[in-house]
Amino acid sequence: FFSYTQLWFGYNTTGETMLQLAVVFKGRGSNGKTVIGRVLERVLGSEIRKSIPCASLGKPDGVNNDPLFNARKARIVTVSEIDRGTDIKEKRFKEITGEEGEVFAKTMYGKETSFPPIFKTTFFVNDLPAIMESGKFCVGRRFAVVPMRVSFLNRNTEAGRQEAETLREMGQPEELLVDLDPGYFHKHVVGNEAAFLRFFVQGAQMFYASSTGNVSVPESLNEHAKASSRTAEAREGVHAFVEEKICVSRGDRVLTKTLYDEFRAFMGDEVDFLTFSVEDFGSELTKCFKSKGDAFHTVRKKNGSVEGKKGKFWENLSLR
Known part of the structure; x- marks a missing residue:
């Protein structure tokens, strides 16, 4: 390298x-x-x-x-x-x-x-x-x-500590979390x-x-071909997740992060979540909902909070 x-x-x-x-x-x-x-x-x-x-x-x-x-x-x-x-x-x-x-x-x-x-x-x-x-x-x-893959974080700040915790949850090894x-x-x-x-x-x-x-x-830098395949699997997984785990529910709200955590449990080791982030997941959800036409026409993506937790959330949506 x-x-x-x-x-x-x-x-x-x-x-x-x-x-x-x-x-x-x-x-x-x-x-x-x-x-x-x-x-x-x-x-x-x-x-x-x-x-x-x-x-x-x-x-x-x-x-x-x-x-x-x-x-x-x-x-x-x-x-x-x-x-x-x-x-x-x-x-x-x-x-x-x-x-x-x-x-x-x-x-x-x-x-x-x-x-x-x-x-x-x-x-x-x-x-x-x-x-x-x-x-x-x-x-x-x-x-x-x-x-x-190495993340340089200022863990003297709340934002840095939160990012370190998020990366750990996504499977980032501790040795790849380095003090900035x-x-x-x-x-x-x-x-x-x-x-x-x-x-x-x-x-x-x-x-x-x-x-x-x-x-x-180097072969290690040809990983984009493998990554593209894994990304395609993740996209297919989002569609299956929506079919099995999500429903339209007027008046309900659910954070994208909550859905992402459920999606990680749903897919297990089939997806590399260090390369398929919560942002990627949110984008694929948007595409998936659009592809389903009228079935999800009342669902809206917004910024705000759900049960005191801030972040992007989906309105009129819930987990089954």
């Missing part, structure tokens, strides 16, 4: 795109993804590394896309904090992973221009964009997922830029030393 990460960021600093690959650092949150982005900018500068919103990758050709235009000379493009439901156009995804022709981009007051991309794209996300869960070979071969060092960046990155730059340069050397640039993705 360490060697591949070094090779990936070293490859990022080159002008090559032959790997036709994007790498996705995915974690629930507080996993260090933001720190990696800060390191890239601190060490390489804002010209070599550009950050763009995911919305830029969902725009068609011919419309204003200043962030993508501004990234045309970058070597590393990072995409962070994708909103749930945000998607990327397949054509654009192929373009930004290399060897798929030129990228077209337009500024607000300028003409559309095209350029051969030399940048590589790294995603720092809590949730995969829909295109990466499509199961298409032409998409799946172009990305690898790095699971960020708020000063880490300034202690270990600032003043050590040359060491990080050497790390990237050595990664680039590893890339060029590999046979014809043919670099295999």
Whole structure:
């Protein structure tokens, strides 16, 4: 894992795109993804590394896309904090992973221009964009997922303690719950830029030393294929759970978290709940209810409290 990460960021600093690959650092949150982005900018500068919103990758050709235009000379493009439901156009995804022709981009007051991309794209996300869960070979071969499983938590705060407890309930091993060092960046990155730059340069050397640039993705980073299968099983499980355990009940309220806990007991070990979060569950419930048409037309999702517990809840719904 360490060697591949070094090779990936070293490859990022080159002008090559032959790997036709994007790498996705995915974690629930507080996993260090933001720190990696800060390191890239601190060490390489804002010209070599550009950050763009995911919305830029969902725009068609011919419309204003200043962030993508501004990234045309970058070597590393990072995409962070994708909103749930945000998607990327397949054509654009192929373009930004290399060897798929030129990228077209337009500024607000300028003409559309095209350029051969030399940048590589790294995603720092809590949730995969829909295109990466499509199961298409032409998409799946172009990305690898790095699971960020360690959680850095400030357990001196109530929010940090609650998150630690939530993660334990979801099955997170205690050794992956690490106390947050708020000063880490300034202690270990600032003043050590040359060491990080050497790390990237050595990664680039590893890339060029590999046979014809043919670099295999470690099996551990191909887990997205397995994860997609597990996610599909979880979605099917939500439909079965709704059929067997949930009913419309006018005037009743039930927290999404309560339903999620019941769903975990219902599915047991068939679902990896570290990758299928309560947010994922809530989204799948919404889709499931919509698919059932009039049967659940009175059910509404709201924010508030149920029996003194705050959170998102469902109105006119109850457990059997």
